[in-house]
Amino acid sequence: MIAAVAHPTTTWYLLLAAALFTIGVVGVLVRRNPLVLFMCIELMLNAVNLTFVALAKALGDIGGQTTVFFVMVVAAAEVVVGLGIIVSILRKRPQATADDLAELKG
Amino acid sequence: MLDIAWLIPALPLFGFLVILVLGRRLGEPKAGYFATAMCGAAFVVAVGVFLDLMSKPGDQRHKVIKLFAWLPINDLQVNLSFLIDPLSITMILFITGIGSLIHLYSIGYMHGDPKFSKFFLYLNLFVFSMLMLVMGENLLVTFLGWEGVGTCSYFLIAFWHTRDSAATAGKKAFVTNRVGDFGFMIAMFFAFKYVHSLSYSDINNAATSHQIAAVTATAIMLMLFVGACGKSAQLPLYLWLPDAMAGPTPVSALIHAATMVTSGVFLMTRISPLITVAAPWASTLVAIVGVVTALFAATIAIAQNDIKRVLAYSTVSQLGYMFLAIGSHAYVAAIFHMVTHAFFKALLFLGSGSVIHGMHDQQDMRFMGALRKLMPITAGTFIIGWLAIAGVPPFAGFWSKDEILLYAYDKSPILWALGLITALLTAFYMTRQVIMVFYGKARWNDDAKAHGAHGDVKPHESPVLMLAPLVVLAGLAIVGGGLNLPFNSTTEKLSSWLAPVVDVGERSLHHSSEDIKWVLAGIATLGALAGIAVAYLVYEKHRVKAVEPVVLENAWYYDKAVSDFMGGPGRESFDAVAWFDTHIIDGAVNGAGRLVQGVAGVVRKGQSGLVRTYAALIGVGVVLMLAWFFFRGVAQ
Numbered sequence: 001m002i003a004a005v006a007h008p009t010t011t012w013y014l015l016l017a018a019a020l021f022t023i024g025v026v027g028v029l030v031r032r033n034p035l036v037l038f039m040c041i042e043l044m045l046n047a048v049n050l051t052f053v054a055l056a057k058a059l060g061d062i063g064g065q066t067t068v069f070f071v072m073v074v075a076a077a078e079v080v081v082g083l084g085i086i087v088s089i090l091r092k093r094p095q096a097t098a099d100d101l102a103e104l105k106g
Numbered sequence: 107m108l109d110i111a112w113l114i115p116a117l118p119l120f121g122f123l124v125i126l127v128l129g130r131r132l133g134e135p136k137a138g139y140f141a142t143a144m145c146g147a148a149f150v151v152a153v154g155v156f157l158d159l160m161s162k163p164g165d166q167r168h169k170v171i172k173l174f175a176w177l178p179i180n181d182l183q184v185n186l187s188f189l190i191d192p193l194s195i196t197m198i199l200f201i202t203g204i205g206s207l208i209h210l211y212s213i214g215y216m217h218g219d220p221k222f223s224k225f226f227l228y229l230n231l232f233v234f235s236m237l238m239l240v241m242g243e244n245l246l247v248t249f250l251g252w253e254g255v256g257t258c259s260y261f262l263i264a265f266w267h268t269r270d271s272a273a274t275a276g277k278k279a280f281v282t283n284r285v286g287d288f289g290f291m292i293a294m295f296f297a298f299k300y301v302h303s304l305s306y307s308d309i310n311n312a313a314t315s316h317q318i319a320a321v322t323a324t325a326i327m328l329m330l331f332v333g334a335c336g337k338s339a340q341l342p343l344y345l346w347l348p349d350a351m352a353g354p355t356p357v358s359a360l361i362h363a364a365t366m367v368t369s370g371v372f373l374m375t376r377i378s379p380l381i382t383v384a385a386p387w388a389s390t391l392v393a394i395v396g397v398v399t400a401l402f403a404a405t406i407a408i409a410q411n412d413i414k415r416v417l418a419y420s421t422v423s424q425l426g427y428m429f430l431a432i433g434s435h436a437y438v439a440a441i442f443h444m445v446t447h448a449f450f451k452a453l454l455f456l457g458s459g460s461v462i463h464g465m466h467d468q469q470d471m472r473f474m475g476a477l478r479k480l481m482p483i484t485a486g487t488f489i490i491g492w493l494a495i496a497g498v499p500p501f502a503g504f505w506s507k508d509e510i511l512l513y514a515y516d517k518s519p520i521l522w523a524l525g526l527i528t529a530l531l532t533a534f535y536m537t538r539q540v541i542m543v544f545y546g547k548a549r550w551n552d553d554a555k556a557h558g559a560h561g562d563v564k565p566h567e568s569p570v571l572m573l574a575p576l577v578v579l580a581g582l583a584i585v586g587g588g589l590n591l592p593f594n595s596t597t598e599k600l601s602s603w604l605a606p607v608v609d610v611g612e613r614s615l616h617h618s619s620e621d622i623k624w625v626l627a628g629i630a631t632l633g634a635l636a637g638i639a640v641a642y643l644v645y646e647k648h649r650v651k652a653v654e655p656v657v658l659e660n661a662w663y664y665d666k667a668v669s670d671f672m673g674g675p676g677r678e679s680f681d682a683v684a685w686f687d688t689h690i691i692d693g694a695v696n697g698a699g700r701l702v703q704g705v706a707g708v709v710r711k712g713q714s715g716l717v718r719t720y721a722a723l724i725g726v727g728v729v730l731m732l733a734w735f736f737f738r739g740v741a742q
Contacts (some may be wrong), residue, residue, distance in 0.1 A: 028721045037717070100717030 013054035129223035214571035286336015293329035334370025355459030378611030393433025400426025435613035436513030502586030534638025
């Protein structure tokens with residue numbers, strides 16, 4: 001057991017990624033605070049990044065690690081835009097939850 | 107010289123653009139002189155091109171000048187290109203030549219008109235369009251010019267648009283022409299569908315090498331003939347031409363005598379190889395339409411009192427002759443008559459303009475008479491024009507009309523007989539006109555209206571600017587027949603000149619007709635003289651009472667019948683179509699819109715606006731897709 005923890009195999013990483021992803025999904029579905037929702041999305045993104053890196057290492061393919069850089073760059077851009085929107089909304093309506101922001105309702 | 111042939115239409119276009127921008131600043135008379143110079147320069151270039159073409163052997167007198175690819179669309183390659191060959195250069199020479207004379211005349215005629223420069227703007231645009239029409243190497247370039255002359259004729263006929271009659275006549279000309287244009291367009295669609303080209307040479311080659319069926323050739327020909335009927339004022343679309351006299355007289359001379367109306371004849375000559383492949387009954391139809399129009403218009407002309415309306419119906423009648431020639435496959439004769447007709451009809455129109463000018467806008471011949479002393483040059487030149495159109499040898503009209511009658515006889519003696527009656531009537535009504543205007547008693551003071559308005563103002567001769575073109579045209583009307591004297595092959599200059607273009611379709615006369623051609627000419631001359639003699643007895647000597655039935659004065663009530671039909675049942679059917687359009691067509695379109703609205707009203711409920719719901723749905727979607735991939739993998 002200790003040896004397994006000291007020398008983790010790919011499976012461990014994948015399991016960790018799956019756990020992180022699940023936390024993210026559940027967070028998005030159950031929480032209503034926009035900021036928390038946003039953090040959950042980031043969590044999912046990084047869970048995917050982790051699978052990419054783990055599998056890239058296991059398969060000896062540099063492509064996976066390269067992709068991670070792209071994901072990080074896109075995520076950074078997304079954070080800028082997303083946080084900007086969320087901050088400006090919360091400044092106007094400090095108590096707003098995700099469910100209150102339903103102006104695009106059909 | 108051939109390579110700069112593009113200058114020929116470019117010069118009038120340049121004139122148009124300059125007058126468009128600077129017209130008001132140029133003013134009178136500079137705008138007029140400038141426009142005349144542009145048209146004259148085009149004529150000079152045309153002469154150069156003509157001489158260059160003449161110096162080449164017959165089979166090389168054909169040049170396509172491509173300016174640019176106009177519509178390079180996959181299968182359809184249409185270039186803006188000009189075709190310079192004996193036919194087009196013949197047309198160009200007389201369009202620019204007579205056009206220049208009419209421009210010059212207009213400077214005098216339009217003197218003092220507040221829209222002086224605008225008139226020359228339209229004239230130059232008209233000449234440009236007409237040149238595009240005849241120089242086009244394919245149907246589309248011709249169509250560009252075709253529509254151009256239609257539009258210009260609208261502008262020019264309705265030039266004095268504050269007069270109700272002029273505005274109406276302009277609209278009438280435009281609408282009637284559109285009916286013909288419709289035929290032209292359908293012919294183009296046929297050509298594109300079956301020949302995959304709009305070029306004249308491709309269409310003609312496809313026909314003569316039997317790549318297209320005879321029935322297709324017939325369809326293209328008949329549709330182009332519909333177009334030609336509209337432009338060249340043949341039955342049943344001749345209606346616009348007599349009304350078009352509401353425009354200024356130089357316009358009548360330019361558009362309705364010398365150029366625009368000849369475009370139909372030109373077009374039919376262009377496609378003469380195609381006509382050889384088309385069904386024979388189609389040609390016969392053309393000949394019948396031509397001869398019936400000729401006779402019909404001639405009967406109307408004998409009972410008209412407006413000096414210009416007589417000439418207008420006479421133009422319709424002479425155009426009928428040209429279509430009789432086309433239908434008899436006598437293309438050279440058609441072009442020959444077109445050229446001589448352009449000379450003497452332009453002369454007669456300009457002469458009548460000079461009379462109207464001198465009579466202070468009086469157009470009714472019943473209030474003229476004895477003008478020859480007061481307007482000697484106008485009278486002299488008008489009389490030359492009269493002799494030419496009446497078919498008295500050796501004036502131009504005799505030779506060309508005679509050639510048409512000869513070929514008509516060769517096709518069918520009935521056509522010849524109808525043509526002969528028309529010739530007799532032509533001589534009759536033209537003599538009537540000359541006597542009413544220039545001989546007899548002076549009646550211009552009888553008109554109470556003119557009396558009150560002008561007092562005893564005597565008619566006067568026109569300025570030299572208007573007389574010079576008359577003299578030149580009179581000279582041409584005398585010698586114009588020299589183009590194609592039927593003595594032997596060297597005197598038939600026009601025949602050998604046009605041979606490369608029309609040889610495929612030109613009719614070769616039977617020996618029996620060839621033998622009696624001088625007899626026919628003699629009969630035609632006697633007919634013309636008889637017509638003159640009768641008119642002389644009726645209108646000068648008053649031996650016989652004049653017969654001018656009201657039915658003829660009203661043009662057989664054809665015009666009224668068409669108006670009544672269009673105003674009555676026609677109007678109702680248009681209203682029905684309009685109802686169908688608003689209720690059924692628009693109803694279908696609006697119904698489709700309403701259907702989409704209704705469905706959207708239901709579907710939009712799915713947009714809850716709740717981010718978390720969307721996220722959940724995305725999750726469900728991902729799970730479903732993964733499941734699908736998984737089970738598909740298992741199934742395989």
